[in-house]
Amino acid sequence: MSQQEIITFAGIFSLVDFIEIPVIQRDYAQGRQSAQEIRQQFLHTLEQALHQDARSEPLVLDFIYGSIVEENPARLSVLDGQQRLTTLFLLHWFLAAKEGEHQAFCQRFTLNGKSRFSYKTRTSATEFFDALVSASPEHYQFAPDAAPIDKQLIDSHWFYLSWRQDPTVASCLTMLRAIQQRFTAATDNLFQRLCSEDDKRIVFHYLNLRSFGLSDDLYIKMNARGKALTEFENFKAWLCGRIGGWSEAETFSQKLDGRWTDLFWQLKVKELSFDTLYLRFFMRMAFLLECGRGDKSASTLEEGDTAWFSLLRDAQGAFSPLEFEQRHAFAVEDLEKIRRVLDYIYVAQTAPDAEGAASAARALLIDFVTSSDYLVQARFCALVLFILAQAKPGDDAALHQQRWLRFTGNLLNTLELNAKNFIRALAALKAMAPHAHELYVWLEHAPVPAIFKDQWQEERLKVELIQQDPAWEAALIRAERHPCLQGRIRGLLNLACSSKHGRYSLKEFIALTDKTLRVLDKAIIEHEEHLLERALLTLGDYLVPVGYNRFTFCRSANHSWRERSRGWMRVVEKPIFGELLTHIGKKEVLKTLQNLIDQVDCGGWRELIVKYPQVISYAKERLLDKEDEKIYLLSKSTRRAYFFELHGYVLAERLQQRLENGDLPVPIKAAEHRWTYGDDEPWLELTLDKEQVRYLYYSEGKFQFWKYEDSESKKAPQPRYFPALLEELMPEIYAVD
Structure with missing residues (x-):
């Protein structure tokens, strides 16, 4: 094989006897559950390449690095490219088995009963590949309604269940199921086309390290001890290649590796690497830019848009060049906006007189790259819109930023944000942003955005107060910052307003x-x-x-x-x-x-709760159910879980206390309150003299006696002494007759 050769996967086996993934490599990763996006995109790309006509250019899967051990048998030891090669091997096997080409597959991909493609990372992985290629696939089903191929393989007599503990084998099974889902319906002879040397559909550039005089050890050191490039490094390479024709491409690339890298290095967020934060920033900026486009509205969102937005906002999956290109993400105008945002935040942190603005921008940036919460994303979007609205940064930029972020933050904090509301909120912020540098003047006559109407009047009132007396601003901010309020302080403002004159007192507001x-x-x-x-x-x-x-x-x-x-x-x-x-x-x-x-x-139920704080502790969700005069304390959020009735509980507690003190002047031997759930009523069980048992329910403002537990049973007369006892034990409520 030459130093750099374009070759198909099947073509490699005409030059070497075996392809091996050496011990130093990691396990097969494209089949992991966490790699679903990578897996689906790669299979989609392969599928498209196989269905293109002969006039189309072949799909080039970049470089494969390795070294050939020239001995008998000759082996190619793969140092980079193992994920792509493994997926292609599994695709060859599946298509051959599905299309009745197993014999042709064995002639090409087995030698002396062994798989010519194998992992040396674990013995179990080697054994799996050998068993897979040796077993006849005639008993496997490939119809559209067939059982998943991974389950069919696991149920085969040759499959050892212990292999499922091997990460490479587990990933292979997951990948085979994904291949089945995508290629089951294909009717073309794809196996022959995949192996064809006359009409190459999928090819690699192969680079033999030893032909360049490079050792495997040196390559491993260069490639971070065998680890693959990070997702951000892959993204950065793709992005820089995409912007080649942009006049600012060189400056953008320099900042990407320079000052902006410094910016993200300094974030120092626990448990998240620098490049993870960097990639998340770009993914979520793409999300904001997509949501903010004029053709996006809450009513026209399609399922594909929702899935795409979710992928960008969550930023948990791997970078997928194919989908980014199909969606035309990171066009030049988008990159110009991103450049302005990153430059603003970087400069703000280095400006000696803008500590407050820098701190706010930094905090929003950290939240933006560490949380996918809609509110967090919307607040950062407000900062982005402020930055983009600046014709030229001025001396008062920090003050304008503070006012804009406080104002928009108060509006956003009073919304229940979901995908549709988020787009509506961003559209409203975008319409307001041109006025960010004259915010207080503009608010006097600004139209009210429908989505913010509930909080808008309060914000307008605050501006009026600040314009009357600038001292109001600091006082309002102090109140707004309380975690329970977070911007909505109309309760305190109402208390500070004179009912007689309708004027607001700053002194009273500060005291309140x-x-x-x-x-x-x-x-x-x-x-x-x-x-x-x-x-x-x-x-x-x-x-x-x-x-x-x-x-x-x-x-x-x-x-x-x-x-x-x-x-x-x-x-x-x-x-x-x-x-x-x-x-x-x-x-x-x-x-x-x-x-x-x-x-x-x-008096009443309120006094009972005041005297018995344990009933609040019992309500873990801090909820009660009020039904007429009955007060039910809930252990969870509804009466589907255990609950009790307040009046019966307190009576039982007081009876029990008197029994323990030995000063109960009536023949009651025991009292116990019964908890219940569902449609049953809680009850109080009394054991009287002569072992008689009576059951009490609190209903319609009084206690009622029943002969049996079942509330539908016959009423029973209460003991003659009970009304007086109730009046003594429950003075907070009226005694019954």
Whole structure:
């Protein structure tokens, strides 16, 4: 074989006896579950090449590096190209078996009963290839409705189940199933065409290292000890080749390897390599650019668009040149935008007087390359649009950036973002971006984007206040930054507005913010005794509705808009929160809350919960179900899981305590509250004197006795002493007669 020769896979075997994947190489990877995108794209490329007519150029699969051991038998030891060669070998075997060409396959690809293509990484891999080529495929089924070929092989008498533990064998089985799915319906004689030397469809450039006087050891060192190039290195090579005709190509390539590389090196994100972050940036920028094109709208998204967007946004798969080329990704105008974004962030970090702007841009960049969350992507897109809207960076760019990011962040934080809403939000941001450098002036008369209408008026009010008194800006930002609020502070603004004059007091707003930050401190909203929840219940019913008779005590989670809209943000907007703040003075907040709890006198179910904080702890999802007078505490999110009824639970607790103290003046021997789930009603089981058992349910504002557990059973008369006992034990509710 010459130093560099164009050759087919089958043609290699006319020059050597065996092709071997040496011990130093990794296992076969194209069949791994995580390589689905690579696998499908490569098979698609091979399929297209095999179906093209003879006038078409053959598919060139780049270089294969290796060295030939000139001995008997002669062996080609592959140092680069093992993935492509393995897939081609499996494709030859499948097509030969499907098309009845197994004998021709054996004549070409076996020698002395052994496979002429083999792995030396593990004995099990070698044995698998030998067994695969030796077994007759006449019992295998290849019809469209046939069982998966990998399962047929595993069920064969020659297949050892222990081979499935070999990563190379497992990957081969997965690849064969993928080949079956793509080539089962093919009717052409593809095996003969694949092997043809007259009409070569798929070829390689072969480079024999030893013909250049290079040792295998040197190649391994050059190629990172045998490891393949990273996905980003492959992407970079493809990108630089794609922009050859662009006037800025050389400058772009230099920055790609220079200042921008430095930018990503400095991110230092744990557990993610530098080139992973770099590649994710480009993939997700392609996502933003695709979503922002004028022809993309929420109503016209097709299934193919959705899949393509998901691939770019998740950025978890490998780089696929074929699909990027088919989608015309990274056109020159896109690369110009990317250049401006990267230059802006790089320069911002080196500017001595723009620390705040640089910090914000850096934080958004880190989030952008580490999270596929729609909100994260939208916030970075807002930064991108701000950068692209700059005709020329000015001295006040940092201030304009801060205001734009705060304003757009507040709007985005109040949205439930999904694929369609994301595109709508980006379209609205794009329309607003030209005004980013005159934001406050423009907002006075700006049209209201439909998707942002719920938050828009609040943002307009904030701008009016800032223009009246610039001191408002810092005060508003301080309140907006609370994790539970994240931009939506209309509750505090309403409290700071005089009901008599309709004017907003900055002094009052600052005082309210101080109190709110103290009350919504993490240590308080996560307190194991639930002091904040109980103190609020002493003042009124603050619970937030979440649908179908269910209400939440509020959880500390506030990462998403859904969580905040069912959490403390909603409570802050209730009048009861303002009433609570009137009790907050200079004393420690916990003491104030405890004082309210100690003085509770509200009666009813609220007082019962205030006195029994364990019922809130029981509700892991912080949910209760209110149905008329019955209060059900839920262990999970619905009554499909275990729950109990509050009044019966408290009565059982108090009866049990009196029994333990030995001061219960009536003949009750035991009391136990029964939890339940589904459509059953929780009940209280009482054991009376003479071993009589009675069952109590709380319904229609009173306790009712039943003779049996089943709530459909006959009612039973209550003991004569029970009404007086209830009045004594349950003073928070009215006793029954």
